[in-house]
Amino acid sequence: MSITLLSSNASFGGWHKQYSHASSSNQCTMRFAIYLPPQVEQGHKVPVLYWLSGLTCTDENFMQKAGAQAAAAKLGIAIVAPDTSPRGDDVADADSYDLGKGAGFYVNATRMPWAKHYQMYDYIVHELPALIESQFPVSDKRAISGHSMGGHGALSIALKNPERYTSVSAFSPICNPVNCPWGKKAFATYLGDDTSTWQEYDSSILISKASKHLPMLVDQGSADDFLHEQLTPDVLTSEAQKAGYPLTLRMQDGYDHSYYFIASFIEEHINFHGKCLGLASKAP
Amino acid sequence: MSITLLSSNASFGGWHKQYSHASSSNQCTMRFAIYLPPQVEQGHKVPVLYWLSGLTCTDENFMQKAGAQAAAAKLGIAIVAPDTSPRGDDVADADSYDLGKGAGFYVNATRMPWAKHYQMYDYIVHELPALIESQFPVSDKRAISGHSMGGHGALSIALKNPERYTSVSAFSPICNPVNCPWGKKAFATYLGDDTSTWQEYDSSILISKASKHLPMLVDQGSADDFLHEQLTPDVLTSEAQKAGYPLTLRMQDGYDHSYYFIASFIEEHINFHGKCLGLASKAP
Numbered sequence: 001m002s003i004t005l006l007s008s009n010a011s012f013g014g015w016h017k018q019y020s021h022a023s024s025s026n027q028c029t030m031r032f033a034i035y036l037p038p039q040v041e042q043g044h045k046v047p048v049l050y051w052l053s054g055l056t057c058t059d060e061n062f063m064q065k066a067g068a069q070a071a072a073a074k075l076g077i078a079i080v081a082p083d084t085s086p087r088g089d090d091v092a093d094a095d096s097y098d099l100g101k102g103a104g105f106y107v108n109a110t111r112m113p114w115a116k117h118y119q120m121y122d123y124i125v126h127e128l129p130a131l132i133e134s135q136f137p138v139s140d141k142r143a144i145s146g147h148s149m150g151g152h153g154a155l156s157i158a159l160k161n162p163e164r165y166t167s168v169s170a171f172s173p174i175c176n177p178v179n180c181p182w183g184k185k186a187f188a189t190y191l192g193d194d195t196s197t198w199q200e201y202d203s204s205i206l207i208s209k210a211s212k213h214l215p216m217l218v219d220q221g222s223a224d225d226f227l228h229e230q231l232t233p234d235v236l237t238s239e240a241q242k243a244g245y246p247l248t249l250r251m252q253d254g255y256d257h258s259y260y261f262i263a264s265f266i267e268e269h270i271n272f273h274g275k276c277l278g279l280a281s282k283a284p
Numbered sequence: 285m286s287i288t289l290l291s292s293n294a295s296f297g298g299w300h301k302q303y304s305h306a307s308s309s310n311q312c313t314m315r316f317a318i319y320l321p322p323q324v325e326q327g328h329k330v331p332v333l334y335w336l337s338g339l340t341c342t343d344e345n346f347m348q349k350a351g352a353q354a355a356a357a358k359l360g361i362a363i364v365a366p367d368t369s370p371r372g373d374d375v376a377d378a379d380s381y382d383l384g385k386g387a388g389f390y391v392n393a394t395r396m397p398w399a400k401h402y403q404m405y406d407y408i409v410h411e412l413p414a415l416i417e418s419q420f421p422v423s424d425k426r427a428i429s430g431h432s433m434g435g436h437g438a439l440s441i442a443l444k445n446p447e448r449y450t451s452v453s454a455f456s457p458i459c460n461p462v463n464c465p466w467g468k469k470a471f472a473t474y475l476g477d478d479t480s481t482w483q484e485y486d487s488s489i490l491i492s493k494a495s496k497h498l499p500m501l502v503d504q505g506s507a508d509d510f511l512h513e514q515l516t517p518d519v520l521t522s523e524a525q526k527a528g529y530p531l532t533l534r535m536q537d538g539y540d541h542s543y544y545f546i547a548s549f550i551e552e553h554i555n556f557h558g559k560c561l562g563l564a565s566k567a568p
Binding site: 255 | 294296297348351353354542545548
């Protein structure tokens with residue numbers, strides 16, 4: 001495993017860095033960003049929050065716009081922001097913002113030509129954490145969060161792998177992809193017509209079958225244009241209630257789908273994960 | 285005076301909004317962004333921090349990347365981020381990132397074709413505050429800050445108009461534009477060959493002649509690629525010392541010219557202005 005440093009910026013006493021590496025899961029060069037808090041330079045192994053971004057994003061959107069570094073620096077949490085799909089000239093793509101590059105949906109594609117590179121589920125769950133934990137001074141304690149398509153990714157991955165994460169949160173997640181336009185389009189393309197294979201990536205279905213409960217926090221803006229057609233948090237809430245899953249889902253009045261919403265509540269999400277990870281803020 | 289709302293996002297209990305308006309100074313349609321903190325909805329008239337951005341920026345860079353809204357919301361400060369030049373198809377431009385659109389340098393151009401639209405000094409000092417104070421629930425108490433070209437703008441405007449601002453700060457400002465490549469190129473183009481006219485926009489010259497002292501805070505990253513050739517804070521420090529001007533200039537070890545640097549210290553700048561504006565943070 002080797003990684004190539006692409007950029008480096010001092011940030012809140014720590015470092016924001018971008019790297020590329022050859023991905024065995026996705027069979028292409030992948031880029032990711034990592035925020036290393038100041039505690040790392042003091043010799044501490046820090047836990048990692050994985051952030052999964054939404055449609056059209058790269059590793060850069062969250063690191064530039066969410067303002068998460070302030071709270072991560074206080075608590076001593078590294079943040080890893082992967083890309084949202086495989087990349088490269090030989091990677092299959094679609095002439096659409098919600099399919100192909102920038103829209104991997106955090107699944108393992110089974111249909112060609114997608115299956116050759118679109119193995120984002122394996123990449124996020126296995127390859128990337130193994131890489132991060134071998135290359136950086138981080139512990140094997142992990143949390144996961146994300147926005148929109150990445151909120152779907154964070155919730156579904158945590159529900160399928162509760163032993164790998166201490167906590168999960170999401171902003172405006174696609175809660176029931178098998179029943180919304182974005183999810184149906186992506187799953188039909190990547191997974192094919194057999195909708196039974198879609199269900200293993202649907203958080204509202206997974207939550208109803210979860211054997212282990214993780215702390216789960218979801219924020220959803222009430223003024224989000226995608227709320228009723230694409231995101232449907234009411235389905236997740238309903239399934240969580242039926243299953244007795246301890247979900248905290250907060251409707252945030254007047255907030256939309258943008259990074260202005262994420263920035264407004266990211267400190268609370270970082271603190272939520274920090275508490276679950278056993279970290280105490282130095283701030284009062 | 286009329287303004288047109290272009291976008292609106294809930295942010296930290298307040299609102300981020302973008303507007304356009306017909307500018308009499310610049311003879312074109314200008315766009316600006318405003319952050320209105322939650323105190324506005326509680327009926328308070330809040331002071332305004334004007335933020336002047338650097339080369340190539342619009343009203344969006346600071347609002348999306350600096351993370352300033354958190355501290356502004358705590359203290360009850362509005363933030364106004366104007367564009368960095370006139371805009372429009374009939375506005376003179378140059379095939380260069382450091383001249384023309386996106387590079388107004390906060391001066392009143394005197395040479396044609398620039399003089400027709402590039403009146404950014406008058407726009408920032410007079411037209412925009414008059415517009416803001418007539419259209420929003422803000423007081424006439426003002427602070428000013430900026431980055432790089434905008435740091436030059438903030439310092440030079442505050443030094444020329446100390447009665448209009450309670451405090452001034454800057455990140456990585458162009459401290460002595462009459463002696464650096466960016467400044468020489470812009471001033472020669474906008475103001476002509478008579479370098480005596482350049483001096484009224486040079487903070488290191490203005491500070492040596494200042495009759496009224498404002499609280500002034502400057503942060504400069506030690507790893508900034510532009511430090512020695514373009515920014516030269518040592519000249520400003522030297523002139524401030526000679527003049528007995530109470531400048532606080534902090535070299536921040538390892539930080540570069542990016543918004544990762546600005547984000548790391550913007551809370552301290554907001555709190556600095558808040559203190560000068562007589563505001564007390566509700567945070568401990």
